[in-house]
Amino acid sequence: MSEKKMTVKKRPYQICTNCVMDTSDSKIVFDENGRCDFCGDFYENIRPNWKTGAAGEKALEEISAKIKKSGKGKKYDCIIGMSGGVDSSYLCYVAKELMGLRPLIYCVDTGWNLDIAVQNIERIIKALELDLYTEVINWEEMRDLQLAFFRSQVPYQDLPQDHAIFAGLYNYAVKNGIKYVLTGANNATECIRPPIEWVYQNDITLIKDIHRKFGKTPLATFPMCGLLKSRLYYRYLRGMKRVAPLNMIDYDKQKAQAFLYERFGWERYENKHYENVFTRFYEGYYLPHKFGYDKRRCYFSNEILTGTMMREQALEALKDLPYDEGQMQKDKEYIAQKLGVSLKEFDEIIAGENKTFADYKNSWWLIQLGTIALRAIGAENKKYR
Numbered sequence: 001m002s003e004k005k006m007t008v009k010k011r012p013y014q015i016c017t018n019c020v021m022d023t024s025d026s027k028i029v030f031d032e033n034g035r036c037d038f039c040g041d042f043y044e045n046i047r048p049n050w051k052t053g054a055a056g057e058k059a060l061e062e063i064s065a066k067i068k069k070s071g072k073g074k075k076y077d078c079i080i081g082m083s084g085g086v087d088s089s090y091l092c093y094v095a096k097e098l099m100g101l102r103p104l105i106y107c108v109d110t111g112w113n114l115d116i117a118v119q120n121i122e123r124i125i126k127a128l129e130l131d132l133y134t135e136v137i138n139w140e141e142m143r144d145l146q147l148a149f150f151r152s153q154v155p156y157q158d159l160p161q162d163h164a165i166f167a168g169l170y171n172y173a174v175k176n177g178i179k180y181v182l183t184g185a186n187n188a189t190e191c192i193r194p195p196i197e198w199v200y201q202n203d204i205t206l207i208k209d210i211h212r213k214f215g216k217t218p219l220a221t222f223p224m225c226g227l228l229k230s231r232l233y234y235r236y237l238r239g240m241k242r243v244a245p246l247n248m249i250d251y252d253k254q255k256a257q258a259f260l261y262e263r264f265g266w267e268r269y270e271n272k273h274y275e276n277v278f279t280r281f282y283e284g285y286y287l288p289h290k291f292g293y294d295k296r297r298c299y300f301s302n303e304i305l306t307g308t309m310m311r312e313q314a315l316e317a318l319k320d321l322p323y324d325e326g327q328m329q330k331d332k333e334y335i336a337q338k339l340g341v342s343l344k345e346f347d348e349i350i351a352g353e354n355k356t357f358a359d360y361k362n363s364w365w366l367i368q369l370g371t372i373a374l375r376a377i378g379a380e381n382k383k384y385r
Helices: 037-049 053-070 086-098 115-128 139-152 159-175 204-214 227-237 253-264 277-291 296-305 311-317 325-339 343-350 364-376
Strands: 078-081 103-109 131-136 180-182 241-243
Touching (some): 037 296, 086 115, 086 253, 103 159, 115 131, 131 159, 139 159, 139 204, 159 180, 159 204, 159 227, 296 311, 325 343
Parallel strands (some): 078 103, 103 131, 180 241
């Protein structure tokens, strides 16, 4: 079901007095003190339900016991999707050494990971003596879908990759009888969800419509798993459970990075999600250049709210480009070549008329309904819009 074309009304520029979210999110709302609704949601809904300290330790012990009991007699009692980034790398350590679990590490090769990410994965699994399963996405299908998304002119160019990663993980877990999926999602770095006009949700209707209009290669093996399947069918009928252990510990990204470096030789990268060359280009150039959306505002605002960054530091950092212009140009040339288009054609595609999910068939109304239901039962507390 398609919704009416979204229009963005111009409004006077305003930035939150508490974090650094601003009117580049067209639907942001400010209170009488200039504080945005993301901050209000954090203080009213997320922080009160965020168990850390002694309460978190107890919650971690309880869920660890449940996972061990569920996996008794099996080779693995849980599965972790790993990218080589700080969250998933630290999660592996938490699962093995703090929770005493026997996780299978699951990685998806979409064709874009940097060497640093691959090396980080290898270092962690070797040191912790964990088993690794890597699913390689058919490159022709991946390439065709990503090129279709560029031609569609929507902001959410990472949706094909994200979908492949999470669909592959959930499908593998259910198929192989692994009940618990451990995720690196955490309130410490993700309490502010990027606005829906920046980063759209996992919508198979949208994916298929964009591919039907602009794709050429059939998605014969590409992993598929929509929100209804993962959140309802897999959860309530197949028993799959998603657990976020990093929300049960005092997780500090900077301290975690230092620990991973000292313990495993793990290497950091410039920004969140920059372990992937495609994501680096999409977040660092495509979104701010074409749409004016800078996801660092979300990342920095998260850190401001959780006390690991001062607002003044964030404002100063935002004066710099998301990443080096020379590296951006190299990335653009590399991505164009890998997608099978000339640099000139790639620039022409990027310069096309901006679109949103509302310009294509979508299931946004159903996603909204499901989100309301999840929030009502306490399974979701972050703000969507």
